[in-house]
Amino acid sequence: MYRRRDTRRERLVAEIGAELRRYSVDAQHIGHAFANLHGLNATDLQALIAVMDAELVGRPITPGRLGEQLNLSSGSVTALIDRLERAGHIRRDRDTADRRKVFLHYAERGAALAMEFFRPLGRRTDDVMAGFDDDELEVVHRFMTAMTASMREHRDAVRAARDEPARRANG
Known part of the structure; x- marks a missing residue:
């Protein structure tokens, strides 16, 4: 039987x-190890990452936005935040300009635990990136940004398709 030869691009893709896929699976294993070590579930871990990401870009996240990101009801978000706050992972701070608005931040204890656990991975990441020049890193950044989007x-789309039957039943 004739078998078409793969092109270099097809093999590379x-x-x-x-x-x-391997990176995703390994990242999940590392995240689950951290979560298990600190008595967190998968949603807790996703929430902590969302809080950290928001702080890294200088725009702390609100409980409402966290609920949107995690696709949780307001009651579930409140329970999640309460649980993470009691465990010392996050803290709530009121907006100084609008006291009705609440922002979520990493608590010192939670940040210290995450730093201790993930510091070796950060060093490994730095070592890998040191092997690429600035132009290569720009391409990698563009690729990763596009893949994340x-x-x-x-x-x-998966969430919308999953939620559609419930919307039709209630509408």
Whole structure:
């Protein structure tokens, strides 16, 4: 039987796809290890990452926005925040300009635990990036940004399709 030879690009695309899957699985294992070590569930971990990401860009997240990101009801978000706050992972701060608005921040204890656990991975990441020049890093950054956006679009489409039967039943 005749078998078509793969082009270099097809092989490279397939290899990148496989590496992305392996990276995703390994990242999940590391995240679950941290969560298990500190008595967190998967949603707790997602919430902590959302709080950290918001702080890294200088725009602390509100409980409402966290609920949107995690696709949780307001009651579930309140229970989640209460649980993470009691465990010392996050804290609530009122906006100085509008006291009705609440922002979520990493608490010192939670930040220290995360730093201790993830510091070795951060060093490994720095070591890997040191092997790339600035132009290569710009390409990698562009690729990762596009892949993340594509993944989020797919996540949102899956959520919308999952939620559609409930909307039709209630509408």
